[in-house]
Amino acid sequence: MTEVPIQYWLGLAGVLFAIGAAGVVLRRNVIVIFMSIEIMLNAANLAFVALSRQLHSMDGQVIVLLVMTVAAAEAAVGLAIILAGFRNRQTVDASQLSLLKW
Amino acid sequence: MTAAFFLFLLFGGIAVVSALTVVLHPHPVYCALALVVTLFQVAILFLLLEAHLLAFLQVVIYAGAIMVLFLFVIMLLNLPREAEVTRPAWRATVLGVGGLLGVELVMLFARSHPAPAAGALVGGFGSVNALSRELFSRYAFSFEVTSVLLLVAVIGAVVLAKRRID
Numbered sequence: 001m002t003e004v005p006i007q008y009w010l011g012l013a014g015v016l017f018a019i020g021a022a023g024v025v026l027r028r029n030v031i032v033i034f035m036s037i038e039i040m041l042n043a044a045n046l047a048f049v050a051l052s053r054q055l056h057s058m059d060g061q062v063i064v065l066l067v068m069t070v071a072a073a074e075a076a077v078g079l080a081i082i083l084a085g086f087r088n089r090q091t092v093d094a095s096q097l098s099l100l101k102w
Numbered sequence: 103m104t105a106a107f108f109l110f111l112l113f114g115g116i117a118v119v120s121a122l123t124v125v126l127h128p129h130p131v132y133c134a135l136a137l138v139v140t141l142f143q144v145a146i147l148f149l150l151l152e153a154h155l156l157a158f159l160q161v162v163i164y165a166g167a168i169m170v171l172f173l174f175v176i177m178l179l180n181l182p183r184e185a186e187v188t189r190p191a192w193r194a195t196v197l198g199v200g201g202l203l204g205v206e207l208v209m210l211f212a213r214s215h216p217a218p219a220a221g222a223l224v225g226g227f228g229s230v231n232a233l234s235r236e237l238f239s240r241y242a243f244s245f246e247v248t249s250v251l252l253l254v255a256v257i258g259a260v261v262l263a264k265r266r267i268d
Binding site for chain 2: 003004005006007008009011012014015016018019020022023025026027028029031032034035036038039042045046049050052053054056058059061062064065066068069070071072073074075076077079080081082083084086087092095
């Protein structure tokens, strides 16, 4: 099925990662910043699976499974932190949550 | 153009467009819905790469569990539409760096040699059987550590989100 060369898969993964990184830098809403991080994780997963297909090795797919677990844990803890921050400061604007800023 | 390449372009294109929607849409709920579309496209791309179990897990874990969590928090916080979506000071920088990376990508494609074809797969690649055999033999330790990580995440989420009783 895969007649698509590996460069195209890695190119797509790179583009998705760049979009996610741009979202983290550009957006002010902490929840949307979090979604952008999920896009970046997915781009890395895509590169892992594409290389696993190219090299005929299951290792990449196992790592993707572990990354998915880490993403689930990260989403649970991160959203709890956002909730706690909102309860204290009544905002999800990253530029106003600057208490830890040096 | 082969059928596989057409499908790659179609679903990859939808993934890029919906990812851009996540980054650029002013309303957080629409961002979350666009993210669901992106995650589904990545699941379909996993199918094209013959990672069947991972495609299934992508839909169940990402598009199911994690997105429900996101939408629930957005609903709980009752977030309004944002007046100013992006930080003005960073727009030029992001456009510049993104353009540079785009030029690099195009040059890379223009100069790269075609990779050797991936070749035919042995039967059962990407199946539940093959993945779990690796997971429970060579990666058994990582697998067990993952369960500890999930436990820590559960405790952390409960402690952080708990309302303090005065």
